[in-house]
Amino acid sequence: NAGVTQTPKFRILKIGQSMTLQCTQDMNHNYMYWYRQDPGMGLKLIYYSVGAGITDKGEVPNGYNVSRSTTEDFPLRLELAAPSQTSVYFCASSTGKNTEAFFGQGTRLTVV
Amino acid sequence: GNSVTQMEGPVTLSEEAFLTINCTYTATGYPSLFWYVQYPGEGLQLLLKATKADDKGSNKGFEATYRKETTSFHLEKGSVQVSDSAVYFCALRSNYGNNRLAFGKGNQVVVIP
Numbered sequence: 331n332a333g334v335t336q337t338p339k340f341r342i343l344k345i346g347q348s349m350t351l352q353c354t355q356d357m358n359h360n361y362m363y364w365y366r367q368d369p370g371m372g373l374k375l376i377y378y379s380v381g382a383g384i385t386d387k388g389e390v391p392n393g394y395n396v397s398r399s400t401t402e403d404f405p406l407r408l409e410l411a412a413p414s415q416t417s418v419y420f421c422a423s424s425t426g427k428n429t430e431a432f433f434g435q436g437t438r439l440t441v442v
Numbered sequence: 443g444n445s446v447t448q449m450e451g452p453v454t455l456s457e458e459a460f461l462t463i464n465c466t467y468t469a470t471g472y473p474s475l476f477w478y479v480q481y482p483g484e485g486l487q488l489l490l491k492a493t494k495a496d497d498k499g500s501n502k503g504f505e506a507t508y509r510k511e512t513t514s515f516h517l518e519k520g521s522v523q524v525s526d527s528a529v530y531f532c533a534l535r536s537n538y539g540n541n542r543l544a545f546g547k548g549n550q551v552v553v554i555p
Contacts, residue, residue, distance in 0.1 A: 334485075363542075363543070365545075370547060371547060372531065372545045372546055372547035372548050373486075373531070373545040375542060375543075378542060388542070420485055420486065422486075422543075424543075429535075430476055430488040430491055431486075431488075431543055432488075433478075433485035433486040433487070434485050435484060435485045436484075436485050
């Protein structure tokens with residue numbers, strides 16, 4: 331009954347460092363998403379994927395990269411961390427059109 | 443493009459008070475509409491949804507009706523509890539285009555005993 335699992339839960343990075351936020355789902359969902367949540371700004375879509383091998387940019391993709399080699403996994407890569415990337419990151423998945431998304435618990439990232 | 447607008451500012455109210463959170467949307471075609479809730483330190487959870495005009499979504503005492511004529515999906519609860527303190531997000535998913543979920547900015551609700 332895991333659903334969407336994100337790791338790590340918390341991370342502090344120095345400016346210029348890189349890291350990968352992991353996301354895996356066990357519901358066999360085709361659609362997966364990465365959002366960032368900033369105070370008072372709601373959720374902004376970073377990248378999304380409609381199936382293994384297919385990814386596309388969302389509203390705020392700059393500074394991030396993704397890959398989708400399997401249905402289950404959708405990692406988010408930060409290559410050169412910047413303070414503007416301090417945020418809470420949520421991964422989500424859904425079966426497809428007109429269905430709700432299931433969210434992970436989030437990763438709180440601080441860049442100093 | 444698709445967008446969701448929620449009323450500004452946090453909402454503070456006393457236990458057993460009536461809660462309304464306004465949500466209006468702009469979308470192509472006939473979107474599905476959702477309310478998500480985020481409890482402190484947790485991810486978003488689906489609270490309720492409606493997939494066509496005049497549908498009413500309901501769950502845990504919360505209700506919202508899909509009003510196409512006013513492009514609205516206001517969330518209501520007749521008697522709130524302290525445990526309802528959370529952030530509430532309105533969202534839509536369109537049938538057309540890239541089918542992404544678009545979220546409003548969210549409303550912090552604080553219920554005081």
